[in-house]
Amino acid sequence: MVKRKNKLIAFFVAMFLCLITLAALMGGGLTTYAESPIQGSDGVYSAPVNLSGLAMGADNFSPSATVEKSGENYYMTFGHSSSISDMVLESGNMQTGYTVRTENGWTYYTYTLSAERLQSSLSFSAYINAMSRDVNFTITLNLGGGTRTGDYVDVGERPAEYVPVIETTAGREYEAASGSVFPIPSATATLGSENLDVSISAYYVQGGEQTEVPVTNNSLTLENVGEYHVVYRAESATYKTNLGNNTYTEYDVAITSVAGGSTLAKFEDANGVLAEGTSLLAGRITAGSSVFATAADKMASIADNFEVFGISYVSADGTAATPGGNITLYLQADMTYDRNEVVVYHMADDGTLTEIAADGYGRYVKFDTDKTGTFIVCIPGVAFVMPMWGYAVILVACVLVVAAAVTVTAMLVRRKKKANKATKEN
Known part of the structure; x- marks a missing residue:
């Protein structure tokens, strides 16, 4: 009877294993199993990410990367939380092709990589918003521990591994x-x-x-x-x-x-230094421009909160116009900026800053200038950032305090025991 029961159990176990195997074969892309995207077939893979060079903040980056394989093309998706901005994959004097999307407060970059680069260390730079500091770190993908999660889905044309870099003041x-x-x-x-x-x-x-x-x-x-x-x-x-x-x-x-x-900016030419019919051309310069990158570098030690504007004048025939003297310029700055604290700088092409006296004027910041080009409106002040060695000092101090507390407690306990022992003996 026992033998028959064991045979039945063995039969049902074998049937169960066969069904699992059959489901795996039929499930195809829906099945999850260990496989490296390099040696594996076309499909979508998940690979653990090894982060190095980050003493803290690693939880703001993806713990795993998604790798899509299509023939000899590889597309790696890696992201960061809203606490991070301006993440860049370092590629020497080249620009790696990528697309970007946001989802649930996270920003995900999908980079086009060769098999060789996918298997090597990838160096990134990023900006930690709360700490107002840039960080550099390196990631490697544990491809050997990769898991196939599905079939490759054709989404149309994707960027090449390297793409041109366009430089403009626009x-x-x-x-x-x-x-x-x-x-x-x-x-x-x-x-x-x-x-x-x-x-x-x-x-x-x-x-x-x-x-x-x-x-x-x-x-x-x-x-x-x-x-x-x-x-x-x-x-x-x-x-x-x-x-x-x-x-x-x-x-x-x-x-x-x-x-x-324009409502972004306006001007008054009380001195008549511009020809009649001259119009103002105002632009807001944002991240992604080389001009903004230079401005951000200059503001690193001056202000955390700033905006960058591009200002030029155009004559009636469409040619550039240059003021022959001061005009009054109004820039519509961030509504949260205290107009009593706001400061304006003109930034020359070489990055030289010239401070310009400015006043608040409703939603605008008002100042007189004969310059054109790049203007920076800011609220002076840079948040203090604790250096890494500072955190180490605090940690050591905490350890010493705990050790001292333990030592004092132990000494008090010993003294109390000795006192109790002496009392009993008496």
């Missing part, structure tokens, strides 16, 4: 008066040591549809009220996308054409 956003001429800032592009041509196109958005508009003599006439875009594009045949097209980069500049002039 900001991401501008406001200008309808009917004025927008002079398009020049741009250059490189891919490593390779110099590339930059093409420029423009379009107007109306009702969600894009209509191409002509670019003449590197300028754009803002004939209508609404949103215009200028697109810089550079490409190279040195690297290819997953669809076999040339690697490329596009830099999009949005220009809001408004009736009556």
